[in-house]
Amino acid sequence: MIPASTFRDRRVALFGLGGSGLATAKSLTAGGAHVMAWDDNPAQVAAAQAAGIPVADLHDIDWASLNTLVLAPGVPLTDPKPHWTAELANRHGVEIIGDVEIFARERRAHAPGSPFIAITGTNGKSTTTALIAHLIAHSGRDAQLGGNIGTAVLTLAPPAPGRVHVVECSSYQIDLAPSLDPSAGLLLNLTPDHLDRHGSMQHYAEVKTRLVAQSDLAIIGVDDDWCSGIAELLESKGRRVERISKDQKLADGFHAQGSKILQAGNGSSREVADLDGITTLRGAHNAQNAAAAIAACRSVGLSDDEIRAGLAAFPGLKHRMQPVARLGAVVFVNDSKATNAEAAAPALQSFERIYWIAGGLPKEGGIAALEPYFPRIAKAYLIGEAAAGFAASIGAHAPFEISGTLDKAVAAAASDAAADPAAMPVVLLSPACASFDQYRNFEVRGDAFVSLVSALDDIEMLIDVESNGENHG
Numbered sequence: 001m002i003p004a005s006t007f008r009d010r011r012v013a014l015f016g017l018g019g020s021g022l023a024t025a026k027s028l029t030a031g032g033a034h035v036m037a038w039d040d041n042p043a044q045v046a047a048a049q050a051a052g053i054p055v056a057d058l059h060d061i062d063w064a065s066l067n068t069l070v071l072a073p074g075v076p077l078t079d080p081k082p083h084w085t086a087e088l089a090n091r092h093g094v095e096i097i098g099d100v101e102i103f104a105r106e107r108r109a110h111a112p113g114s115p116f117i118a119i120t121g122t123n124g125k126s127t128t129t130a131l132i133a134h135l136i137a138h139s140g141r142d143a144q145l146g147g148n149i150g151t152a153v154l155t156l157a158p159p160a161p162g163r164v165h166v167v168e169c170s171s172y173q174i175d176l177a178p179s180l181d182p183s184a185g186l187l188l189n190l191t192p193d194h195l196d197r198h199g200s201m202q203h204y205a206e207v208k209t210r211l212v213a214q215s216d217l218a219i220i221g222v223d224d225d226w227c228s229g230i231a232e233l234l235e236s237k238g239r240r241v242e243r244i245s246k247d248q249k250l251a252d253g254f255h256a257q258g259s260k261i262l263q264a265g266n267g268s269s270r271e272v273a274d275l276d277g278i279t280t281l282r283g284a285h286n287a288q289n290a291a292a293a294i295a296a297c298r299s300v301g302l303s304d305d306e307i308r309a310g311l312a313a314f315p316g317l318k319h320r321m322q323p324v325a326r327l328g329a330v331v332f333v334n335d336s337k338a339t340n341a342e343a344a345a346p347a348l349q350s351f352e353r354i355y356w357i358a359g360g361l362p363k364e365g366g367i368a369a370l371e372p373y374f375p376r377i378a379k380a381y382l383i384g385e386a387a388a389g390f391a392a393s394i395g396a397h398a399p400f401e402i403s404g405t406l407d408k409a410v411a412a413a414a415s416d417a418a419a420d421p422a423a424m425p426v427v428l429l430s431p432a433c434a435s436f437d438q439y440r441n442f443e444v445r446g447d448a449f450v451s452l453v454s455a456l457d458d459i460e461m462l463i464d465v466e467s468n469g470e471n472h473g
Contacts (some may be wrong), residue, residue: 001023001026001027001030001154001155001156002027002102002103002106002153002154002155002156002157002158002159003027003030003031003032003158004024004027004028004030004031004033004102004105004106004154005031005032005106005109005110006031006102006105006106006109007028007031007032007033007067007068007102008031008032008033009032009033009034010033010034010067010068011033011034011036011065011066011067011068012028012033012034012035012036012066012067012068012069012070013035013036013037013038013056013058013061013063013066013068013069013070013085013089013094014028014035014036014037014038014069014070014071015037015038015039015058015069015070015071015072015075015083015085016039016071016072016073016074016075017037017038017039017041017044017045017047017048017053017072018039018044018072018074019152020072020073020099020152020153020154021037021039021044021072022044022047022048022051022053023099023152023154023155024070024072024098024099024102024152024154025037025048025051025053026051026053026154027099027102027154028070028102029052029053029054034054035053035054036054036055036056036058036061037053037054037055037056038055038056038057038058058085058088063088063089063091063092063094064092066089066092066094067094067095068094068095068096068097069085069086069088069089069094069095069096069097070096070097070098070099070102071083071085071086071096071097071098071176072098073098073099073148073170073172073173073176074172077096077172077175077176078175078203079203096176097176097177097178098172098173098175098176098177099152099153099154099173099176100118100147100153100167100169100173100174100176100177100180101176101177101178101179101180102154103153103154103159103165103167104116104177104179104180104181105179106158106159107159107165108179108181110158110159111158111159111160111161111163113161114159114160114161114162114163114164114165114183115163115164115165115183115184115299115300116159116164116165116167116182116183116184117132117164117165117166117167117182117183117184117185117186117296117299117300118147118167118168118169118180118182118184118185118186118211118215119132119166119167119168119169119185119186119188119292119296120168120169120170120171120174120185120186120187120188120208120211121186121187121188121189121190121208121221122188122189122190122191122340122342122343123188123189123191123285123340123342123343124188124189124285124288124289124292125148125168125169125186125188126148126149126168126317126320126337127286127289127317127320128186128188128289128292128293129145129147129149129166129167129168130145130149130317131281131289131290131293131311131314132166132293132296132297133145133166134310134313134314134315135293135297135302135306135307135310135311135314136164136166136297136300136302136310138306138309138310138313139302139306139309139310141162141164141300141302142157142162142163142164143164143166144156144157144163144164144165144166145166146165146166146167146168147167147168147169147173148168148169148170148173149168150443153165153167164300167182169211171204171207171208174207174208174210174211175207177210178210179214180210180211180214181214181215181216182211182215182216183215183216183217183299183300184215184216184217184219184295184296184299184300185211185212185213185214185215185217185218185219186211186212186219186220186292186295186296187208187209187211187212187218187219187220187221187227187230188221188227188288188289188292189221189223189224189227189288190204190205190208190224190226190227191224191340191342201226205226205230209230209233212230212234212239213234213239215239216240217240217241217242217299218231218234218239218240218241218242219241219242219244219292219295219296219299220234220241220242220243220244221243221244221245221246221288221292222243222244222245222248222250222253223245223246223247223248223288231243242254242295244288244291244292244295245288245291246284246285246287246288246291247284249264250264251264251265251267252264252265253265253295254272254291254292254294254295255291256284256287256288256290256291258276259274259275259276259287260273260274260275260276261273261274261275261287261290261291261294263294272294272304272307272308273290273294273304273307273308273311275287275290275311278311278312278314279316280314280315280316280317281311281314282321282350283321283346283349283350284346284349285345285346286346290311294307297310317337318334318443318446319334319335319336319337319442319443319446320335320337320338321333321335321346321347321350322334322335322446322463323462324449324450324453324461324462324463325450325453325454325456325459325460325461325462325463326459326460326462327414327417327418327456327458327459327460328418328458329422329423329424329425330414330417330418330420330424330425330426330427331424331425331426331427332414332426332427332449332453333347333351333426333427333428333429333430334429334446334449334450335347335428335429335430335431336429336430336431336435336442336443336445336446336449337442337446338430338431338432339360339363339431339432339433339434339435339442340363340365340432340433340434341363341365341366341367341368341369341370341432342369343432344358344367344370344430344431344432345369345370345373347428347430348370348373348376348377348428348430349373351376351426351428352376352422352424353376353378353420353422353424353425353426354376354377354378354425354426354428355378355379355381355413355416355417355420355425355426355427355428356377356379356380356381356428356430357380357381357383357403357406357409357410357413357427357428357429357430357431357449358380358381358382358383358386358390358430358431358432358433359382359383359384359385359386359387359390359431359432359433360383360384360385360386360431360432360433360434360435360436360437360438360439360445361384361385361386361433361434361435361436361437362385362386362389362390362433362434363432363433363434366386366389366390366393366432367390367393367394367432368393370432371393371397374394374397374398375397375398377394377397377398378398378399378416378417378420378422378425379398379399379400379401379413379416380394380398380399380400380401381400381401381403381408381409381412381413382394382400382401382402382403382409383403383404383405383406383408383409383431383438384404384431384433384437384438385437386432386433387402387403387404388402390432405438406429406438406445406448406449406452407452410427410449410452410453410456411452413427414427414453414456427453429445429446429449431445450463450465451465
């Protein structure tokens with residue numbers, strides 16, 4: 001754990017006592033802050049009390065005496081409406097921050113030169129984050145992996161020379177981290193997402209830009225207009241920018257050419273790595289992820305040989321194009337992390353004959369962007385609130401049924417795929433939707449898929465069902 005010593009003797013209110021919120025409260029308490037924690041869920045308040053965290057109903061405290069309000073990332077700061085705690089803090093001139101901001105302050109106070117790699121983007125950030133941490137750890141260095149990927153950043157070992165923190169940052173976390181200043185900041189891509197939280201694409205892009213704006217090195221994917229413009233803006237302000245691309249041949253930066261990752265500069269280019277045969281890095285999207293990871297790892301001193309060895313050993317990321325089981329010729333793939341259409345596209349690109357389980361809480365734009373891949377769909381099984389809308393989009397292109405729930409979808413898809421004479425049909429959970437209509441998060445949804453698949457007759461599991469661990473295939 002990282003004790004938040006920079007908050008010693010300060011009066012701090014904290015709202016949101018889920019996993020990261022509880023970890024933040026423990027960090028602040030260990031650092032000597034005077035903490036008052038609260039949550040709308042009585043069970044989480046009770047859990048905090050049991051852990052020795054001081055709790056208080058924040059409706060009833062003296063806001064004028066506070067130094068700081070710490071919000072959990074899921075608590076609205078601006079759109080669609082500021083949370084009531086944020087309104088009270090703004091009214092009394094109290095700063096509002098999150099756990100990543102606390103980490104950034106601790107690093108500056110105690111180990112300002114320690115390597116800190118922060119990663120964001122609409123899609124691909126979890127795979128890139130996991131890949132960077134894997135490459136660093138595989139080289140024998142101390143890699144601390146956390147943030148939005150699932151481990152609260154303040155539960156990691158404290159910043160120290162030679163210890164590399166690799167932190168995935170959501171737009172929510174960046175919004176609560178005004179002084180975020182990584183040694184290497186990665187912005188992979190930008191497409192419309194979380195607009196209910198940020199109000200507009202412009203504001204969403206502005207929030208994401210903050211991660212790279214104060215970084216020593218800004219590593220930016222330039223395959224969309226938003227990020228390309230951000231790279232030009234930062235460069236015009238004198239920031240160090242390293243461009244990456246999966247679609248373009250760059251004059252300067254890292255780009256993909258087929259399965260190869262090339263580094264360009266000074267009028268020439270050279271091969272850094274070849275992803276051919278690395279099944280966990282299949283597809284053009286993973287070429288971008290690998291290019292970004294290579295640029296980041298170079299910034300902390302990894303050699304080309306260390307990078308190539310680490311790439312070959314990458315086990316893949318849970319819930320992201322994760323093969324989990326076989327039933328005869330049928331392969332079952334868990335891509336639950338695909339929470340919007342753009343995130344689902346790589347999986348639909350990667351397989352030829354797909355029994356597609358899709359749906360959930362729909363995002364803006366639905367699945368219209370996926371129409372080029374509809375010819376690959378043998379049949380779709382639609383679940384959740386998006387089912388009717390997705391049916392309207394896919395109905396003219398492929399057979400479908402409205403399954404409603406995941407258990408019905410898995411049973412029907414498995415039966416239909418098993419009867420398919422094609423060489424390797426795939427039952428693919430790639431929802432193109434958020435999970436919140438039926439599941440707490442995409443991880444729970446993915447675990448439910450794995451559990452349902454494991455219960456099928458004659459199934460051969462490719463992962464450890466008990467831990468639903470990473471792909472070992």
